Amino acid sequence: MQAGPSAAERAAVDELLGPPTSAWDGALERSEFDHRVARGGADARGDRDLLLPALHALQGAAGWISPGGMNYVCERLTVPPAEAYGVATFYAMFSVEERPPTVVHVCDDLACRRAGAETVIDRLRSDDATVVASPCLGLCERAPALLLQRAGDQVDSALAPVTDDALEGLIRDGVWGDADAGPESAPQAWEAASREGLRLLRRIGAVDPSSIDDYRAHGGYEALRLALEHGPEWTLREVTDSKLMGRGGAAFPTGVKWKAVAEQPVRPHYFVCNADESEPGTFKDRVVMEQDPFAVIEALTIAGITTGCERGYVYIRGEYPLATERLVHAIEEARRHGFLGDDVFGHGAAFDVELRRGAGAYICGEETALFNSLEGKRGEPRNKPPFPVQRGLFGKPTGINNVETLINVLELLRIGGRAYAGIGTEGSTGPRLFCLSGDVAAPGVYEHPHGVTLREVIDASGGVRDGRAPKAVLLGGAAGGFVGPDRLDVRLTFEDAREGGYTLGSGVVMVFGDSADLSDTCLRIARFFRDESCGQCVPCRVGTVRQEEALHRLVQGRTLGSRADELALLEDVARVMRDASICGLGQTAANAVQSAIASLGVFGGGEADALEGEAVPTRTEAQES
Amino acid sequence: MAVRPLGAVPLEPPRRLLTVTVDGAETRVPEGATILDACRANAVDTPTLCYADNLTPVNACRVCVVEVEGSRTLVPACSRTAEDGMVVSTDTDRVRHSRTLVMEFLASSVEMDLTNADVHRWMAEYEVHPERFGAQMPELPADERDRRDPGHHHEPLDPTVAEGVAQPVKIDNELYVRDYSRCILCYKCVEACGVDAQNTFAIAVAGRGFDARISTEYAVPLDESACVYCGNCIGVCPTGALMFRSEHEMREDGSWDEQQQTVTNTICPYCGVGCELELHVQDNEIVKVTSPWDHSVTNGHLCIKGRFGFAYVQSRREDDPTRRRAGARDRRGSSESASD
Ligand code: SF4
Ligand code: SF4
Ligand code: SF4
Ligand code: FES
Ligand code: FES
Numbered sequence: 015m016q017a018g019p020s021a022a023e024r025a026a027v028d029e030l031l032g033p034p035t036s037a038w039d040g041a042l043e044r045s046e047f048d049h050r051v052a053r054g055g056a057d058a059r060g061d062r063d064l065l066l067p068a069l070h071a072l073q074g075a076a077g078w079i080s081p082g083g084m085n086y087v088c089e090r091l092t093v094p095p096a097e098a099y100g101v102a103t104f105y106a107m108f109s110v111e112e113r114p115p116t117v118v119h120v121c122d123d124l125a126c127r128r129a130g131a132e133t134v135i136d137r138l139r140s141d142d143a144t145v146v147a148s149p150c151l152g153l154c155e156r157a158p159a160l161l162l163q164r165a166g167d168q169v170d171s172a173l174a175p176v177t178d179d180a181l182e183g184l185i186r187d188g189v190w191g192d193a194d195a196g197p198e199s200a201p202q203a204w205e206a207a208s209r210e211g212l213r214l215l216r217r218i219g220a221v222d223p224s225s226i227d228d229y230r231a232h233g234g235y236e237a238l239r240l241a242l243e244h245g246p247e248w249t250l251r252e253v254t255d256s257k258l259m260g261r262g263g264a265a266f267p268t269g270v271k272w273k274a275v276a277e278q279p280v281r282p283h284y285f286v287c288n289a290d291e292s293e294p295g296t297f298k299d300r301v302v303m304e305q306d307p308f309a310v311i312e313a314l315t316i317a318g319i320t321t322g323c324e325r326g327y328v329y330i331r332g333e334y335p336l337a338t339e340r341l342v343h344a345i346e347e348a349r350r351h352g353f354l355g356d357d358v359f360g361h362g363a364a365f366d367v368e369l370r371r372g373a374g375a376y377i378c379g380e381e382t383a384l385f386n387s388l389e390g391k392r393g394e395p396r397n398k399p400p401f402p403v404q405r406g407l408f409g410k411p412t413g414i415n416n417v418e419t420l421i422n423v424l425e426l427l428r429i430g431g432r433a434y435a436g437i438g439t440e441g442s443t444g445p446r447l448f449c450l451s452g453d454v455a456a457p458g459v460y461e462h463p464h465g466v467t468l469r470e471v472i473d474a475s476g477g478v479r480d481g482r483a484p485k486a487v488l489l490g491g492a493a494g495g496f497v498g499p500d501r502l503d504v505r506l507t508f509e510d511a512r513e514g515g516y517t518l519g520s521g522v523v524m525v526f527g528d529s530a531d532l533s534d535t536c537l538r539i540a541r542f543f544r545d546e547s548c549g550q551c552v553p554c555r556v557g558t559v560r561q562e563e564a565l566h567r568l569v570q571g572r573t574l575g576s577r578a579d580e581l582a583l584l585e586d587v588a589r590v591m592r593d594a595s596i597c598g599l600g601q602t603a604a605n606a607v608q609s610a611i612a613s614l615g616v617f618g619g620g621e622a623d624a625l626e627g628e629a630v631p632t633r634t635e636a637q638e639s
Numbered sequence: 640m641a642v643r644p645l646g647a648v649p650l651e652p653p654r655r656l657l658t659v660t661v662d663g664a665e666t667r668v669p670e671g672a673t674i675l676d677a678c679r680a681n682a683v684d685t686p687t688l689c690y691a692d693n694l695t696p697v698n699a700c701r702v703c704v705v706e707v708e709g710s711r712t713l714v715p716a717c718s719r720t721a722e723d724g725m726v727v728s729t730d731t732d733r734v735r736h737s738r739t740l741v742m743e744f745l746a747s748s749v750e751m752d753l754t755n756a757d758v759h760r761w762m763a764e765y766e767v768h769p770e771r772f773g774a775q776m777p778e779l780p781a782d783e784r785d786r787r788d789p790g791h792h793h794e795p796l797d798p799t800v801a802e803g804v805a806q807p808v809k810i811d812n813e814l815y816v817r818d819y820s821r822c823i824l825c826y827k828c829v830e831a832c833g834v835d836a837q838n839t840f841a842i843a844v845a846g847r848g849f850d851a852r853i854s855t856e857y858a859v860p861l862d863e864s865a866c867v868y869c870g871n872c873i874g875v876c877p878t879g880a881l882m883f884r885s886e887h888e889m890r891e892d893g894s895w896d897e898q899q900q901t902v903t904n905t906i907c908p909y910c911g912v913g914c915e916l917e918l919h920v921q922d923n924e925i926v927k928v929t930s931p932w933d934h935s936v937t938n939g940h941l942c943i944k945g946r947f948g949f950a951y952v953q954s955r956r957e958d959d960p961t962r963r964r965a966g967a968r969d970r971r972g973s974s975e976s977a978s979d
Pocket of ligand 4: 121122123124125126127149150151152153154157158159294295296
């Protein structure tokens with residue numbers, strides 16, 4: 015394909031990559047030198063990891079990724095166009111067909127559909143907006159939510175909650191104009207809750223997120239100072255003593271991971287902060303990044319220096335414009351103050367951080383998919399082993415933790431690893447963030463020590479909105495499972511969860527009150543996994559589709575054979591996904607549906623056939639109608 | 640690259656031997672071998688779809704999964720390297736379940752009738768019943784799958800029927816056709832076009848999830864892409880999704896008959912590389928050209944000349960009594976028209 019870039023596209027790419035140095039990488043004029051010397055090969059391909067930022071630049075400049083723009087990027091980075099196209103078509107925020115400069119991503123995921131997302135979509139569509147139904151935007155505490163994705167001079171922004179007034183305002187001022195939909199104004203949970211005893215959320219709402227001085231006045235950079243003064247071995251020992259476990263879902267001991275990276279003889283090492291929070295119902299990392307961005311950077315710096323890295327990356331989901339802005343600012347400020355760079359804090363260690371944006375793919379929260387995405391490839395998970403600590407980002411030993419895990423490090427260094435280990439329970443130390451949403455009185459992020467019960471967590475958020483017992487609670491996110499009203503006294507620790515067959519996942523506590531339609535919820539979850547599967551392996555690529563189809567048949571009463579046959583089919587599908595999928599997405603894609611069937615009797619499964627409001631017609635009934 | 644040419648003189652130092660237990664039997668394999676190697680050494684038949692001896696394993700299809708003691712999930716035999724003391728089971732209920740379901744998933748969404756005899760044997764052995772998932776979705780309009788946006792849910796006309804990939808055959812050049820109704824997304828063609836053989840990168844996986852597909856940039860026709868018509872993708876495709884145009888047309892008009900075909904091995908005359916060719920001949924006409932995957936020069940891969948440049952062999956005088964069957968269409972490959 016021969017097309018070239020528009021002036022705007024060329025400018026956007028050059029702003030990112032610098033102007034081309036020769037006709038070999040895209041300059042318009044061929045110099046005398048170019049006639050004699052060829053450029054390319056491994057050197058030029060070394061910039062492949064800039065592909066994702068370059069595609070963002072194109073999308074931002076033109077509102078889509080045109081063949082001409084992509085050709086230019088491919089020339090600059092020596093990427094084959096077919097591969098670049100494969101990457102561009104992996105991400106939901108990129109379009110390879112022309113579309114209007116403003117696109118509205120309206121969340122119609124679990125919390126938002128309970129809060130009227132359909133109406134928002136219909137209203138916007140009737141006004142000719144370009145609307146895309148989106149998976150969870152991480153704003154569930156203020157559902158329904160939307161994200162304006164914009165091209166040209168304007169930046170992306172989120173709006174939540176989309177009240178009737180806000181919606182009409184948006185349409186009146188023109189979504190297409192410059193409606194500023196900053197998400198800051200809505201009430202935040204931490205304002206309602208007592209600030210007493212907060213550790214991870216200590217500064218949230220109290221500190222100015224744009225001021226490094228204010229951050230320091232609130233105790234910021236004390237932990238880094240301690241880490242630098244005592245050295246990596248001390249830090250590692252404190253982290254190990256604290257028995258801190260990863261908060262991303264896999265619950266791996268952080269000290270073990272850090273040690274493994276630190277000890278790898280191969281260099282360089284990398285440290286990645288996984289800020290690709292995309293699990294439906296999860297928004298804690300966003301709140302931390304928006305309100306306490308320096309803490310994330312400080313913790314990443316400690317992690318990097320302790321594990322022998324000179325470079326760290328923050329990989330943040332593309333749908334978080336405000337958090338992105340604040341982190342970018344925090345990185346710049348930290349660099350300006352010498353807290354990042356060649357000589358951090360004047361202690362001789364070098365460490366710098368780069369922020370990379372995802373572009374709409376849940377799977378990129380899986381660590382190896384994240385590495386591929388960061389390297390400019392399709393975000394397909396890798397087979398493990400090798401594990402990231404052996405061969406991770408760019409094939410080098412890599413440490414990776416999510417935002418919540420990292421900020422725990424600040425706290426454990428502040429109070430000491432042993433003291434930290436005294437919080438929570440023996441097997442699950444430290445505090446934990448929970449994302450309360452759905453039918454609770456005061457949705458938001460809450461902090462509790464491990465060992466709290468589900469009921470206590472719900473009560474702390476003001477309890478179920480209608481004052482009655484919830485019909486069901488989704489615990490741990492879409493990859494987690496449902497807990498019935500009879501099990502609200504489960505203790506929220508890793509060990510209890512393992513024993514009881516539930517998972518804390520990413521700390522999601524989504525409450526479904528009496529009026530909730532759980533079969534609709536299951537369908538939405540099934541759809542989520544189908545849409546978000548990377549498509550690499552058969553069990554997940556086809557299994558997520560077959561799962562959704564079977565649920566549709568159950569809901570519509572058009573079962574193949576009896577209802578029991580369909581439930582058995584679903585179980586067969588669940589089993590192969592769990593056993594044979596490459597990564598956690600496929601392995602957990604049936605969890606929520608299976609738990610709804612088994613413990614809530616949705617679709618007439620499990621022991622609770624009697625559950626009201628969930629009657630699914632049998633095959634004979636359906637045929638009669 | 641995992642190319643292990645057979646017959647080559649082993650120049651590496653001798654490798655340490657590992658002991659692996661496969662279905663109760665102890666097996667010794669050299670360090671670096673995969674579980675699949677161990678299974679083969681033990682004569683345990685293991686189904687594979689995305690694996691090929693001349694390509695880097697992508698372990699995407701998961702039909703080769705086995706149970707390994709201590710592992711929470713099943714592991715792909717084709718790519719997991721064997722470890723000393725590993726205990727592998729290949730005939731458990733879990734393994735059989737996953738293998739069956741993987742084949743059922745594929746067969747319920749993809750046309751599998753042209754896969755090789757092994758695949759048919761495995762489908763019978765594992766009692767694959769793709770019809771369990773109900774009626775299949777009818778064929779989609781041309782190019783529809785090429786335009787699906789990732790993550791934007793498209794509601795199928797009837798969400799209760801089994802979604803499939805049926806679509807019209809892509810015929811956009813003289814030499815070969817792409818019938819993606821048969822594509823199981825094994826990534827082999829992408830690898831053969833890329834670093835495993837050709838380093839041309841004309842095709843890649845595009846899209847996401849069930850909408851993932853093999854595509855050129857912006858789904859342009861092959862002759863607008865970087866394709867050099869080496870046909871190495873055809874050589875590795877296990878399902879008949881990629882096919883010589885000659886074969887495709889003969890299949891269409893019902894004249895393709897493998898029983899009637901002979902295979903003649905020869906050396907490509909075009910250049911000094913010395914690639915071995917297998918000429919598949921039916922009715923005294925070359926209908927396709929392959930190369931043995933274990934040939935030390937080619938590893939099964941050729942270039943456009945060896946693969947498609949056989950027309951001259953067949954150019955005969957008009958009055959030659961042995962000339963091609965009356966009425967047969969000219970299906971000889973022509974490199975000129977393709978590389979224009
Ligand atoms: S399980 Fe799903 S998301 Fe994970 S690699 Fe397989 S297809 Fe991709
Ligand atoms: S076209 Fe053939 S080789 Fe390529 S992915 Fe599909 S089935 Fe595999
Ligand atoms: S197939 Fe190509 S590379 Fe091989 S001998 Fe023939 S002309 Fe040479
Ligand atoms: S923002 Fe809509 S469900 Fe999370
Ligand atoms: S043959 Fe092993 S995963 Fe496909």
